[in-house]
Amino acid sequence: MPLTRRHFLQGTAGALGAIGLSQLGLTRSANRYGQVLAQDTPRKVALLVGINDYPNNLSLRGPLTDIELQRQLLIHRFGFEPSDIHILQNQDASRQNILAAFQQYLYEPARANDVIILHFSGHGDRVRESDRMENFLRQLNRRCIVDGECFNTAIATHSTTTTQDIMGHTLLLMRAALAQKTKNVTFLLDCCYAGGGRRGNAMMRSLNTALGDHDNLRQIPDSEWDYQQQLLDILQWDSQKFVDAIQSPKGQGFFVGSARYNQLAADYEFDGFTAGAFTYLLTQHLWQSTEPLSKTISLVSNSSNYLAEHSQTPIYDPTPEADPAVTHTPIYHMEPVALPAEALVLGPVSDKSNHDRVKLWLGGLDPWALDAFDQGATFALIDKTTGTELAEVQQVDGSRNGLVSEGRLSNSTQGIRAANVTTQLLQEKVRGIPAQVTLKVGLDDTLLASEQLTATNKLARLANIEVVPVTAGQVAHVLLGRYTPAIHQRLALTPETAQQQQTLGSVGIFSPAQVPLLAGSFGEAGEPMDRAIDRLSNRLVSLYIGRMLALMVNQQSSRLDVSLVVDYLDFRSGTTTRGGDPEAIIIPRTVGGVLQIVDGHRIKVTVNNNESQDLHVGVIVIDAAGEVNVLFPPAASDRNEVDIIAQHSSWSTQLQGAPPFGMAELLVLVSPKSLVGALKKLRQNLPQLDRSLRTGQALANVDAMDDIFGVMSTQRGGNDATQNTRLLEAEQVAILSMFVEILP
Template identity: 35%
Template sequence: MKRRQLLQSAGGLLAALGLHEANLLRQAQDYRQALAQPAGRKLALLVGINAYGSQPLQGCLTDVALQRALLIHRFGFHPDDVLTLSDRAATRDGILAAFETHLIQKAKPEDVVLFHFSGHGSRLQDPTPIDGRSFNSALVPIDSSLGGSGQPPATVSDIMGKTLFLLMSALQTEQVTVVLDSCYSGGGKRGTTVVRSAVRGGQRQLPRPSQAELAYQDSWRERLGWSRAELQQRRQAGVAKGVVITAAGPGQVALDADFGEVRAGAFTYLLTQYLWQQGDQEPLEQALATVGRSTQQYAQDVSTRLQTPEFEANLPAGQSVPMYFLPPTAPAAEAVITGRSDPEVTIWFGGVDPRSLVAFGENTVLDVLDSQGNTQGEVLVRSRQGLEGTGRWLGSGRSGPTGIFLQEVIRGIPQNLELRIGLDPSLDGMAAVQEVLAALPRIEPRPVSLGGVDYILAPLTADIAAPASQPGARTGALGLFSPGLDPLPGSFGVPGESPANAVRRLRTKLQQLLAVRLLKVMLNPSSSRLQVTATMHPVAGGLDVAANRLTVRGGRSAGNSPTEVAATTAAGRVQLPVDTEIQFEVTNQEPRHLFISLVVIAPDGELILIYPNNWAAPEDAARIPAATTLQIPQLGRDRFSLVLRPPTGVVETLVIASAVPLREALRVMGQLGTERGLRGGEPLVGDSGMVTLVDSLLSDFNQSATRGYRGLGIEPLPDIQGIDSRDVAALSIVFEVIA
């Protein structure tokens, strides 16, 4: 396999690789044989650079920490065999020397090697180009010139892709993985996101590589015994060996992303978080297809920019290998114990979905697992900052060694979780708008420069297109933007509106967006113990199933991975045209009844409660018997059909299942439906009472979690609302409505 693969749907990718149905059994056998091969030493070199003088980044050191913890605790690397170079240590000479001494000189044919780079990328002139291109992509070390104002450098000390090809070729092992979280186009900052591409503005042509770089390439070419023509021929054929994974495709961006409490590479964070949850029976191409969709979805949610991860492999024909050429050596987990002083422990939360990280603080309860996935006790989280936290081992036994794995039992959502609105510095009357925002319940205004925002209040500018749903919105109109300055449909007023009046106009929308944030914090498809499946499909023709989500730990083997089946395009998610009629199906696979709710989040942030919709008896409608499939909408019961209408954009449907009665939430649902004069079978659309409804849902979940806390001898906290993964499942189905 020597060709670039776009990370699309698992089905589309498998077809592209030739893994048709007739080959699946043989491929599975090849994969099992690959897992059975005796592993040698595991070596890794991780490079992360934040401290670029004029174009600093913020997430690259986090990337290194994410990879290091994953490799040591989930894939069994010895800490001494994972070498990291950060900031000032990551010079050109330092990176090349470390690659030689730590990887080339140490790696034997049976060993596994990983090289990871997080930092700026670039393009350089290539004296010996391939594929008709006059440039070669490159990695920017800390000591390479980015150029001053109006003075772009003519020659730079970047490390060219050709150099990396030669170094990979010198490795004795074929089990090589290279991960590059950088790019070479579209640099600069947009909102709270930064692109990992060096901006050397003002230059009419690309910089040249340094003479030292060209001499270094010649030295390695000669040591490998290759002529210049042979090197060109090998480069033309593809990557040197193993697998090269890039965070973005040619001409795309790799985001240095703001996840609220954590800054990290969007791709690296989502990749490593997924690998903490991955089972031991998943080939590399399937894992990367799923991570690719997650990365694309994140990039499109926070900005208009496209980030499509890619990989290229040089493997024997038909061979399928696991990620990093290794099966995980530990069970799937949200966290791991990294230190202890009985009964206190320190915790790394690398396996938690970034959308839910805020719920893994004080009073979170985690199961303690041994290497076979058996429960050995519980840990109560005391505090967390970013991805590191502290906790207390419950019970009388010792806390055991470090490297013990932790799975979610009860998460704790802060009761007064707020919607964070960034204020663009160009706004007039900043004090007045802060006062109006602060007066709204659970809305936190903050300067955009602080980061950690959910939306940004700012004016439309000439370089930002008006949203398709408001084509008449003009430059200067105030509205809401994503953290990457993607305008939110339906939020823009008229030019000349004061920021304070814009906030008053947006009051209901802000409350709905707060409800959306609360709902997304509940998502737990990887950790819920309930057995629930949700699907979405067009009613007429086309795909049988457009998207499928299921819980992973709900009565299934710990070896399973977070699963999403989707018919996607190169855009990375299901795309359905306007006027398509769709239907959802939710299957209760539990031996007991469950209470089911479905909420749709429209592209403009509007919330639509589509089930239950019997406002006179919502509890009866929500209760779904064991081994039963619910269709929504259902002919003869519901008074609506789900036909996709403008505005175009991303639609997310949240499926919430509970094993405990939702008495307060269902009471509020019935009250809202009655007050709005809704007939049975009609959905509740864009209601200002959605925050009250979501709060009541959390209150019901907290009643169940309280019993779980007290069963472990833990006193619930009044400002924390618990969600017990044994009683609640919250899944998400995402698709895009296109014109």
């Protein structure tokens, strides 16, 4: 949900050292210069800033990955020239270098209709106003720019002192200066402003480690006020207009932030790499589709909330009410120049004996499906503008390292070789569900060493549950931990997270960002660890089944033309596959763009089959407690045809909102084969969360899921290493996902 203008400024404020405008080459004549520019061909230019290296044990692992995610996206999807993407990282990303690069590459050459992007990934901070700003506010009979909130947030440049930070107020002025030359300006910040340090298996992007402490903030120097005054002179704004702009809901150009000003932004461990949760989800989404800014952020917000369980909500400015342009203008003020893709070819493998081997970049893959691209995956190498398939690229099994992998060219229609396919795009044809899937459970540091030992021994008895260390570079799908006063205090700071507070001293399941994950998973205070594992075993098995289902979700890549619509009262939410009509993607007019359903109220679920063949459908719901429920086909029917959707027709059913309250995931499986038998077997073997795990049940669950994979899979792996890998073809099956929230 977008914030007011004042929160944008608090979300981007900080302390800027004194570099005079004359040193940057900014003079008042620049304003007049911008009004008489010749109408040259618009440029597309970006300044990408990423900082991993910070002092005092607050280094990050993800910002440099963020920069590469953006660089590859801008070049290969949006058509930026590599020479027009300017990068500052680590020690080169000082305050002086950032401002000099802004002047040299963004501001000075800007022309009308140029597209300009500034992206920052690193730490944020919170600071107090300078003495001169405070004196100015007193003259206006104000204590703060925003009543009751006498602090500003900052982006932390590569430095050891606060005086080197860059204020959000200054970023506002920089955006405004650019907007005098071109309206196509986007600033993106992936950082947060309080509560820094490690949370579970994620690092938070703030130098300020305290939460809610406004009394001990460091004060920015008066030189910052001087610098702002010079920028105000460029803009011909008086001080009152500056304050008015801070409080206004409408800014110049677009601003996008990874979290609200009072939330945490995570440096997140993905499978084989670390990245900003927001940046990876945003760039991955933009590889697939480019809706207007307001719709894009709503869709990404759903994904980031899934990762952090409501602790990170992306924001944007201006609001739709202040400027309707955000409802019809893409985030980068332009449409992509290339088709959607999951991957691209970086170049040939250097080994001269492998003339058909290529190096791949996998930045367009869904983060929850990465394990399905380790063995057996196949891509179509396409013409980036027409979509014509030029060849197949079979992923080299076991070659993936994070987002980089290797592939082998085959079935070329034009004699294409590895040496001449660099920068070509790849679309998914086949994914490979591993024969062995595990749920990785991290043991949080809120557990005593003796408790971790007990948990390790008990969890070892559960099939496909893998205990992993909670450490940098290690993926943990969930954490097992104890709810402490420190976690309780952190959750109390925002209304969204306050709803997730639990009993102090209880054991339960957390997200990797140390947020309580499942409704009802926390027990009594002081519960012994062995008893807690017995109580939680069914929930872990249910989470394991959910993880296997997540590997199948392919709505972004499926070629089947099917769509899903949910109607509730006057609200509608919709999604579709790559093969469907983009207009079928419907974001409800609700907080965060998620459909909110009141307990006891009914919704209508509709699946549209736009194919020239009959298809079979199944519906599964994973509720806020993590319990998996098969809702369709009905339990009473064994007829294989009961789940058919005839060609060019629709199928509908009604569902009712019910506890547990919180986020629930609706999964729709579409296949040319009947799903009745497989889903019936899964229903019979699903764990009951309020019962003890029966002997052999975990293995029965695996067998039931294997039946699901068998129905959805059209082939098996073709060699000894992959013969048990389940291969899902994008042209044959579709698994769509949608989140809804159940309210009391």
